[in-house]
Amino acid sequence: MSQPLAVELDRSSPVPLYYQLAQAIEGAILGGSLAPGDRFENELALAKRLNLSRPTTRRAIQELVDKGLLVRKRGVGTQVVQSPVHRPVELTSLFDDLARAGQDPTTKLLEYSVGLPTEDVARELNIGPESEVVTVRRLRLTKGEPLALMINYMPVDVAPEPAELEAHGLYQSLRTKGVHIRLARQRIGAKAADRDEAHLLDEKPKAPLLTMHRTAFDDSGKVVEYGSHVYRASRYYFDTTLVDR
Numbered sequence: 135m136s137q138p139l140a141v142e143l144d145r146s147s148p149v150p151l152y153y154q155l156a157q158a159i160e161g162a163i164l165g166g167s168l169a170p171g172d173r174f175e176n177e178l179a180l181a182k183r184l185n186l187s188r189p190t191t192r193r194a195i196q197e198l199v200d201k202g203l204l205v206r207k208r209g210v211g212t213q214v215v216q217s218p219v220h221r222p223v224e225l226t227s228l229f230d231d232l233a234r235a236g237q238d239p240t241t242k243l244l245e246y247s248v249g250l251p252t253e254d255v256a257r258e259l260n261i262g263p264e265s266e267v268v269t270v271r272r273l274r275l276t277k278g279e280p281l282a283l284m285i286n287y288m289p290v291d292v293a294p295e296p297a298e299l300e301a302h303g304l305y306q307s308l309r310t311k312g313v314h315i316r317l318a319r320q321r322i323g324a325k326a327a328d329r330d331e332a333h334l335l336d337e338k339p340k341a342p343l344l345t346m347h348r349t350a351f352d353d354s355g356k357v358v359e360y361g362s363h364v365y366r367a368s369r370y371y372f373d374t375t376l377v378d379r
Contacts, residue, residue, distance in 0.1 A: 138175055138180075138183060139158070139159065139162055139167070139168070139175065141155060141158045141159075141184060142158070143155065143158075143184065143186075151186060151190050152190045152191075152193040152194040152197070153194070153197075155184070155186070155190070155191065155194035156193075156194040156195075156197040156198055159174075159194065159195075159198055159203075159204075160198060160201070160203060163198075163203050163204075163214055168214045169214060170214055170215055171213060171214065172213065172214040173210070173211055173212070173213055173214075174195075174204060174211070174212040174213060174214060175212075176211055176212065177191050177192055177195060177212075195212060199212075202215065202368060202369070203215065238276060238277050238278075239274060239275065239276050239303075240274075240275045240276075240278070241272050241273070241274055241275070241299065241300050241301075242272065242273040242275065242300075243270070243271075243272055243296055243299060243300050244271040244272060244273055244334075245269060245270065245271035246268070246269075246270055246271075246296045246299070247268070247269050248266055248267070248268055248269075248290060249266060249267070249269065250263065250264065250265075250266060250267070251263065251265070251267045251287065255267060255287045255360060258287070258349050258357070258360040259287060259288075259289065259349075259357050259360055260356075260357045261289065261357075265289065266289075266290050267287050267288060267289060267290065268287070268288050268289075268290055268293035269285070269286075269287055270284075270285070270286045270287075270288070270293070270299060270304075271283075271284070271285050272284045272285075272286075272299065273334055273335075279336070279369070280334060280335045280336050280366070281335075281365065281366060281369055282335075282363055282364065282365045282366070283331055283334055283335060283363065283364050284361060284362075284363040285361065285362045285363070286304060286359055286360070286361040286362075287359070287360045287361075288358060288359050288360075289358065292308065292311060292313050292358050292359075294307035294308060294310070294311060298310065304359065304361075308358065308359070313352055313358055314352055314353055315350045315351070315352060315358070315359075316351055316352055316353045316355075317350070317351045317355075318348050318349065318350040318351065319348070319349045320346060320347070320348045320349075321345075321346070321347045321348075322344065322345065322346050323344075323345045323346075323347075324342060324343065324344055324345060324367070325342075325343050325345050325364065326339075326340040326341070326342065326343070327339060327340060327341045327342075327343050327364070331343065331364055335364075335366050336366075337366060337368070341366075341367070341368075342367040342368075343364045343365060343366065343367055344364065344365040344366075344367050345362075345363070345364050345365075346361070346362075346363045346364075346365070347360075347361065347362050347363075348360070348361045348363075349361075
């Protein structure tokens with residue numbers, strides 16, 4: 135780190151000082167003022183400079199270590215690591231969210247096939263067992279690092295071409311075919327990585343993964359897509375806002 139991070143603390147605020155400090159550091163990392171690989175000011179120097187107790191400073195730094203934004207390395211000190219992808223739970227595609235966040239998304243198309251659906255897929259797409267579907271399996275990367283393994287099923291008549299899916303996100307590709315996603319039903323959960331998922335996502339077998347299953351509907355209420363995705367828990371999290379009604 136070339137120069138100390140400027141931090142303004144409101145000591146009259148009911149918000150704990152450790153939390154204010156953690157938020158300021160997180161904002162600098164997510165905003166690009168602190169880049170991956172930068173060495174962070176040591177705990178003692180930071181506490182002295184900001185006139186904070188060492189436990190307060192230690193707690194703020196630990197918050198960011200727990201979030202995966204900082205890492206402590208023996209003999210090196212505290213360093214900034216590549217920030218995890220923060221994604222709001224909204225009706226958007228992962229590719230679009232990553233592009234807006236400046237994460238340089240790329241896609242590796244692993245499978246593009248046409249065939250009859252399984253019973254579960256037919257039920258989710260609300261089609262008969264004799265209706266052909268396109269199965270798409272993709273690996274999504276951000277800044278060259280694997281982030282998500284995605285499997286999507288679509289009726290043949292709406293499915294984008296393979297080249298389109300490698301260059302753009304699924305929802306953008308659907309829009310070019312005149313399909314507009316109006317509503318989606320989504321389930322978020324967790325699982326342990328199997329051997330294939332671990333290999334593709336650069337994780338250890340049985341590492342924790344976030345899961346998302348989504349069924350999407352167009353303006354007319356027709357199901358146009360069913361997806362089953364897994365995300366690296368070490369590099370990805372969902373964000374929601376709760377409102378008391």
